[in-house]
């Protein structure tokens with residue numbers, strides 16, 4: 001397991017206080033990285049930091065609203081001030097606040113989703129990327145979605161943002177890997193049992209419709225996304241860049 005060790009690595013996980021991000025943060029902590037969690041809910045941040053420390057890892061939480069550029073800039077400044085570097089950036093935080101027909105979507109709703117799911121990851125890639133370039137090494141992992149690979153009806157802003165995130169992954173890989181040893185990859189989960197999908201999973205009709213399309217016959221669990229992230233974060237994944245790994249119970253195989 002040595003090749004997956006992350007000792008002395010500094011990692012930022014956005015939305016690391018619950019759901020998929022929390023599972024990722026716990027795993028990075030266990031692998032030896034110092035993990036910085038960035039999200040809005042400070043109680044959950046504190047709780048997750050405690051859990052990571054209880055498991056033998058090191059972590060701290062920074063309150064950050066990714067909808068605000070100044071929060072993003074000060075997050076990166078704060079981490080660099082504390083550690084002097086950033087090795088791993090996991091752009092995990094995301095929102096999916098509505099499921100509705102495209103003709104009903106308001107401009108503000110569209111902009112809110114794009115701001116958190118696409119603009120924030122770009123700003124973080126740019127800011128953390130500058131630090132990684134200086135350092136000559138980096139791992140960026142963007143948590144996209146199968147919604148960025150295929151179309152999901154009634155989720156236009158979400159799908160467009162996630163497709164944009166996948167494209168961003170590829171462009172940054174082309175720009176930064178050869179010259180700076182920074183790999184940029186994406187994980188595209190299918191439907192995972194977290195707060196994000198609670199609404200859909202709690203409706204029997206929607207839930208059954210979704211389950212019919214998942215060859216694995218069930219929703220995923222947050223911990224099932226972690227292995228892909230650990231691989232992309234590892235030293236040994238230096239030859240993997242610009243890749244998109246679907247972890248979706250087989251949905252996109254159809």
Ligand SMILES: NC(=O)c1ccc[n+]([C@@H]2O[C@H](COP(=O)([O-])OP(=O)(O)OC[C@H]3O[C@@H](n4cnc5c(N)ncnc54)[C@H](OP(=O)(O)O)[C@@H]3O)[C@@H](O)[C@H]2O)c1
Pocket residue numbers: 014015016017018019020021038039040041042044064065066067091092093094095116143144145146188189190191192193194195196197
């Ligand atoms: N669950 C799925 O089925 C699924 C499928 C495909 C892709 N994904 C993607 O996986 C990622 C994690 O999803 P999840 O299911 O774990 O969602 P979740 O349980 O709803 O958690 C979302 C996380 O994002 C953070 N967040 C949301 N808005 C934020 C903001 N403005 N500023 C800072 N942090 C913010 C939340 O923390 P605070 O609320 O404390 O800020 C929370 O930690 C997302 O990018 C999502 O699109 C999920």
